[in-house]
Amino acid sequence: MSIDPRVALQSLTAALEEHLAAASARRGEGDPTVEAAFFAVADAFEVYEDALYEAFSEVTPLQVFDDDEEEEEEDEDDIEALESVED
Structure with missing residues (x-):
């Protein structure tokens, strides 16, 4: 069942x-309300992107990054830094 892109x-x-x-009512670093809202945006965007593609074979110029991808990039940067020190 497809979702209307306008609804998404x-x-x-x-x-x-x-x-x-x-975000405007943040109660300090790591506020769970902000974190939940952050993930709600990411989820809603993915639903919209899927609906847009299914209906019109179109995508947006935006991308949602996973925390895992960020951690992998940081790990790669750390490895490159260590290799340059060893050389």
């Missing part, structure tokens, strides 16, 4: 608005 876009917009509200 409305959900994404609502998630972005919730993220803004959570």
Whole structure:
């Protein structure tokens, strides 16, 4: 069952608005409300992107990065730094 891209876009917009509200009311570093809103935006974006592609074979110029991808990049940077010190 496919989702109408317009409905998915409305959900994404609502998630972005919730993220803004959570960020503006942040209660310190690692606020769980902000974190939940962050992941809601990522999830809503992926649903929108899928719906857009399914309906129109189109994508956005945006990309959601996983924490795992960030950690892998940091690990690669650390390895490169160590190799340059050893040389």
